[in-house]
Amino acid sequence: MQLKLAFSPCPNDTFMFAAMVHGLTDTEGLVFDYVMEDVETLNHLAMEGAMDMIKVSYHAYLFLTSRYRLLNSGSALGFGNGPLLITHKNHDVEKLKDFIVALPGEFTTAHLLFRLAFPLIHKKVFMRFSDIENAILEGKVDAGVIIHENRFTFEQKELIKLLDLGEFWESTTHAPIPLGGIVIRKGLGSDITEKLERVMHRSVVFARSHPEEVMPFVRCHAQEMDEEVMKKHIQLYVNDFSVSLGTTGKKAVELLFRIAKEKGLIDY
Numbered sequence: 086m087q088l089k090l091a092f093s094p095c096p097n098d099t100f101m102f103a104a105m106v107h108g109l110t111d112t113e114g115l116v117f118d119y120v121m122e123d124v125e126t127l128n129h130l131a132m133e134g135a136m137d138m139i140k141v142s143y144h145a146y147l148f149l150t151s152r153y154r155l156l157n158s159g160s161a162l163g164f165g166n167g168p169l170l171i172t173h174k175n176h177d178v179e180k181l182k183d184f185i186v187a188l189p190g191e192f193t194t195a196h197l198l199f200r201l202a203f204p205l206i207h208k209k210v211f212m213r214f215s216d217i218e219n220a221i222l223e224g225k226v227d228a229g230v231i232i233h234e235n236r237f238t239f240e241q242k243e244l245i246k247l248l249d250l251g252e253f254w255e256s257t258t259h260a261p262i263p264l265g266g267i268v269i270r271k272g273l274g275s276d277i278t279e280k281l282e283r284v285m286h287r288s289v290v291f292a293r294s295h296p297e298e299v300m301p302f303v304r305c306h307a308q309e310m311d312e313e314v315m316k317k318h319i320q321l322y323v324n325d326f327s328v329s330l331g332t333t334g335k336k337a338v339e340l341l342f343r344i345a346k347e348k349g350l351i352d353y
Contacts, residue, residue, distance in 0.1 A: 086277065088137040090119040091127055092267075094306035095233050096315045097322035098140055101159055103299035105288035113280045121306065123213055124232070124265070125190025132192075137270045138281060143263040143341055145192040147351050152271060154278070155338070158286040159267035162326040162334050167251015167262045168195035169236050170202075171244045172228040173221055180227075181247070182206060187221070187229035189214035194264050195230045197341075198250040200350065218242055232264075237314045258344075260337040261326060289327050 090106070092098040099121075104110045106117050117138075122130065128145035130136055134152055143162075146155065172184070185208045188196045199206075210226055217229035218239055228247065231239060239246075251262050269281050292299045296319075307315050326334045345351045 086114065087116045087118055088273075088277075088281075089135070090117040090138045091122060091130055091136045092119070092140040093124055093127060094121040095124075096303050096307050096310070096318040097161060097327075099303045099306050100292050100296075100299055100319050100323055101285075101289045101327060103288070103302040104291040104295075105284050107302065109295075109298060110284070110287045110291045112284050115277075115280055115284060123190075124193055125211070125213075128190060128192040131268065134270065137273060138267065139269075140265055140267055142190070142193045142195075142265050143338060144194045144197040144345075146266060146268060146338075147342060147345055148192070149268060153268035154271055156267040156269060156282055156285050157330050158282070158289050158328060160326055160330055160334065161264040161322045162266070162330065162337060163261050163322070163324050164255060165251060166264070166321045167249055167254060168198060168230045168232045169239070169246050170199065170228060170230050170248045170250060171218075171221065171239050171246055174243055174245045176227055184208065184227035185210060187212055187217045187226040189217065189230065189232050193232070194262070195232050195250065197345065197350065198254055198262075199230050201344065201348065202248065202250055202253045204348075218244060234310060234314050234318050237317055258337075258340055260340050261334065263334075263338045263341050264322070266338075286328065289323070293323065293328070 092102050105112055106119050127139055128141050131139050131141045131149055187210050191211050214232050217231055218235060220226045221229050254262050267285060
């Protein structure tokens with residue numbers, strides 16, 4: 086059976102999906118027709134119901150529960166890996182409430198965490214995550230929330246951190262940060278659903294056990310990224326929660342739902 090799959094070209098995703106899309110592990114007869122897109126594009130594809138299996142932000146998942154179910158494996162969830170709010174070193178941080186802030190997408194978890202931390206800042210611009218640093222440097226925005234590999238490179242461009250939104254979340258909840266997860270379309274049937282649970286788990290475990298076999302796929306889609314940054318990216322976002330959410334991970338996701346509802350960010 087062939088399924089439509091979508092994930093990002095970021096190293097953590099290509100690392101985790103490499104084995105299953107290239108047949109390095111048992112896929113139990115499932116074949117994946119896959120595409121790679123930016124995180125916010127993935128969120129919108131899921132909202133359109135366009136994919137059978139797709140990586141989404143946990144913020145987006147708050148709006149997708151009627152259409153998709155969450156897999157136990159494949160999540161980006163953990164401690165110390167949250168989005169960063171940055172600005173130019175010459176900007177007056179005392180005027181933060183008046184800043185125009187760039188964010189990597191309306192339905193990204195970065196945006197949700199920003200709303201929780203700064204509910205009174207409403208001047209926001211949404212753009213591709215990789216464009217945010219330059220937007221600050223060119224004076225198009227005053228600050229921005231960065232994700233992915235940019236957290237390893239922003240200081241090289243004389244940008245400074247104003248707040249680690251992950252630390253904000255952790256200090257207020259004492260829970261890991263639910264950044265993104267893998268969801269599958271409801272209605273695939275219990276047999277396919279159970280297979281996808283096993284296949285995703287197998288793919289993540291294989292990558293962590295045999296990184297040398299999946300790294301060519303990672304490098305292919307991160308050609309402009311420094312090798313060391315690539316490895317740091319994977320180490321930060323692929324962890325034990327990626328293998329299995331477990332009780333702690335599931336509670337963190339439930340907490341995100343509860344807080345979003347209490348703050349009026351979702352209405353169900």
